[in-house]
Amino acid sequence: MAYSKIVMDHFENPRNVGKIMDADGIGEVGNAVCGDIMKIYLKIEDDTISDVKFNTFGCGAAIAASSMTTELIKGKTVDQALQLTNKAVMEALDGLPPVKHHCSVLAEEAVKAAIDDYYKKHNNKEVCGASTCATGK
Amino acid sequence: MKVYADNAATTVVSKEVVNAMLPCFTKIYGNPSSVHTIGQEAAIELENARSTIGKWLNAEPREIFFTSGGTEADNWAIQNAAAIGAKKNKRHIISSRFEHHAVLHTLNKLEKQGFEIQLLEVYNDGLVRPEDLQSALREDTALVTIMYANNEIGTVQPISQLGKICRDHGVIFHTDAVQAVGHVPIDVKEEFIDLLSLSAHKFHGPKGVGALYCRKGLPLNVFIEGGAQERGKRGGTENIPSIVGMAVALEQISRNMERNSDKVFALHNTLIEALSAIPRSRLNGSREKRLPGIVNFCFEGIEGEAMLLMLDALGICASSGSACTSGSLDPSHVLLALGLPHEIAHGSLRMSFSEYNNKEEVDYIIEKLPPIIQRLRSMSPVWEKIERGE
Numbered sequence: 001m002a003y004s005k006i007v008m009d010h011f012e013n014p015r016n017v018g019k020i021m022d023a024d025g026i027g028e029v030g031n032a033v034c035g036d037i038m039k040i041y042l043k044i045e046d047d048t049i050s051d052v053k054f055n056t057f058g059c060g061a062a063i064a065a066s067s068m069t070t071e072l073i074k075g076k077t078v079d080q081a082l083q084l085t086n087k088a089v090m091e092a093l094d095g096l097p098p099v100k101h102h103c104s105v106l107a108e109e110a111v112k113a114a115i116d117d118y119y120k121k122h123n124n125k126e127v128c129g130a131s132t133c134a135t136g137k
Numbered sequence: 138m139k140v141y142a143d144n145a146a147t148t149v150v151s152k153e154v155v156n157a158m159l160p161c162f163t164k165i166y167g168n169p170s171s172v173h174t175i176g177q178e179a180a181i182e183l184e185n186a187r188s189t190i191g192k193w194l195n196a197e198p199r200e201i202f203f204t205s206g207g208t209e210a211d212n213w214a215i216q217n218a219a220a221i222g223a224k225k226n227k228r229h230i231i232s233s234r235f236e237h238h239a240v241l242h243t244l245n246k247l248e249k250q251g252f253e254i255q256l257l258e259v260y261n262d263g264l265v266r267p268e269d270l271q272s273a274l275r276e277d278t279a280l281v282t283i284m285y286a287n288n289e290i291g292t293v294q295p296i297s298q299l300g301k302i303c304r305d306h307g308v309i310f311h312t313d314a315v316q317a318v319g320h321v322p323i324d325v326k327e328e329f330i331d332l333l334s335l336s337a338h339k340f341h342g343p344k345g346v347g348a349l350y351c352r353k354g355l356p357l358n359v360f361i362e363g364g365a366q367e368r369g370k371r372g373g374t375e376n377i378p379s380i381v382g383m384a385v386a387l388e389q390i391s392r393n394m395e396r397n398s399d400k401v402f403a404l405h406n407t408l409i410e411a412l413s414a415i416p417r418s419r420l421n422g423s424r425e426k427r428l429p430g431i432v433n434f435c436f437e438g439i440e441g442e443a444m445l446l447m448l449d450a451l452g453i454c455a456s457s458g459s460a461c462t463s464g465s466l467d468p469s470h471v472l473l474a475l476g477l478p479h480e481i482a483h484g485s486l487r488m489s490f491s492e493y494n495n496k497e498e499v500d501y502i503i504e505k506l507p508p509i510i511q512r513l514r515s516m517s518p519v520w521e522k523i524e525r526g527e
């Protein structure tokens with residue numbers, strides 16, 4: 001099974017590895033039993049993803065897909081990030097072998113889970129700070 | 138540096154083997170079934186090869202049947218024993234949980250045909266217990282098939298004890314000895330083996346050739362319909378170059394078995410000691426009862442394929458039992474049979490050595506592997522949890 005040059009580059013030099021301590025949203029998907037877990041941390045300012053980091057337990061494709069995903073959503077608005085599909089991740093990686101498609105699905109799901117988490121926290125903030133919540137958002 | 142540490146997958150073909158094979162393409166190219174001189178020269182080579190293979194197993198030449206490799210020998214042996222059993226209404230087959238797929242898939246097929254398959258436990262040390270076999274045997278047991286040595290973790294089974302139990306009960310005993318032949322001494326008579334599979338490419342012979350040993354007196358059914366080759370049991374013009382290559386390879390490796398074994402064991406012990414120092418690592422399978430050269434470790438918190446890719450980038454060729462690659466997401470059935478949880482089994486690495494490897498290569502692995510593990514762990518959410526003690 002051969003990986004594309006882009007996959008190998010992202011695997012060998014993964015971008016945005018790490019954690020964000022005061023993340024606005026954290027998404028963790030997959031499970032160790034299946035052999036893959038992806039965790040994405042988002043920093044969101046003015047509805048824009050200002051920083052993103054990841055941690056992944058998984059194969060080469062899972063690590064490369066995580067890395068590529070962080071690049072694809074960095075600087076994007078939350079809505080744009082929600083539009084990200086696993087197909088787009090695969091295309092950006094110049095393809096993945098068929099048995100590795102689920103690794104890109106995981107990346108898409110991790111982003112969605114992190115944004116979900118952000119919405120939850122964000123709404124909570126609004127609820128807590130009710131007096132300033134004039135917009136009723 | 139280039140380090141080939143995947144000798145359990147296949148081995149380099151030795152120079153002597155290549156030199157012995159070449160004339161079979163250009164000089165001794167006859168068909169052994171032909172009456173003329175050129176054909177008869179090939180027939181002599183064929184029979185010499187059969188004697189050589191037999192000699193190193195303590196079998197007679199007429200008990201050796203050439204095949205296309207280990208897989209075919211396994212299929213043939215098992216289907217043959219099943220057919221003999223079925224004639225006497227015996228449809229119970231005993232095997233182990235960590236056999237090669239050549240055996241397990243053949244057994245699956247027989248199960249669909251009405252056979253009852255019972256797989257013995259291999260425990261956390263990767264060893265079948267003779268007492269388990271003893272209590273599993275039944276009146277209607279047609280076959281016991283237990284591998285000689287496991288291909289993923291290298292544990293060597295108590296074959297002579299298992300063979301003796303089968304012989305005492307009059308049950309056919311087959312062993313897949315693909316990983317063992319040429320690496321440990323084998324005597325089919327002393328070990329009460331009725332059927333044995335071997336494959337040339339695991340001992341510096343060519344790929345696509347192997348043999349089935351079938352004890353004289355045990356009926357052997359025709360496996361491939363055709364000409365009178367292999368005493369009419371397996372039709373098709375013989376692959377003379379490969380068969381000759383296999384015999385030379387077995388002769389060579391068997392003559393040097395003790396020296397090779399000392400050398401490879403020394404490499405393997407050095408590696409095991411060094412890797413055992415890595416936190417949350419474990420050697421898979423019994424420390425003592427193993428083949429020289431197969432070292433299989435699990436490193437918690439990481440996945441095998443990522444490790445392989447990083448090793449490959451540094452010139453180290455190894456393998457992993459982690460088969461997320463298969464799409465099934467299941468790690469190796471061998472590691473699961475040892476009772477390892479899925480998440481740990483995913484982090485496995487198999488390094489397998491031969492007498493062609495040396496100390497410098499093992500030192501290189503010992504230098505390069507720990508930082509790779511550290512790097513992968515540093516980006517692993519599973520490792521993070523382990524460190525936090527969750």
Ligand SMILES: Cc1ncc(COP(=O)(O)O)c(C=O)c1O
Pocket residue numbers: 145146205206207208209211237239284286287288313315316336337345346347
């Ligand atoms: C234990 C065992 N059995 C059977 C086989 C199959 O042998 P072959 O590749 O010659 O078909 C192998 C090797 O791949 C093996 O390790």
Ligand code: FES
Pocket residue numbers: 034035036057058059060061062099100102103461462
């Ligand atoms: S993590 Fe399962 S194959 Fe990629």
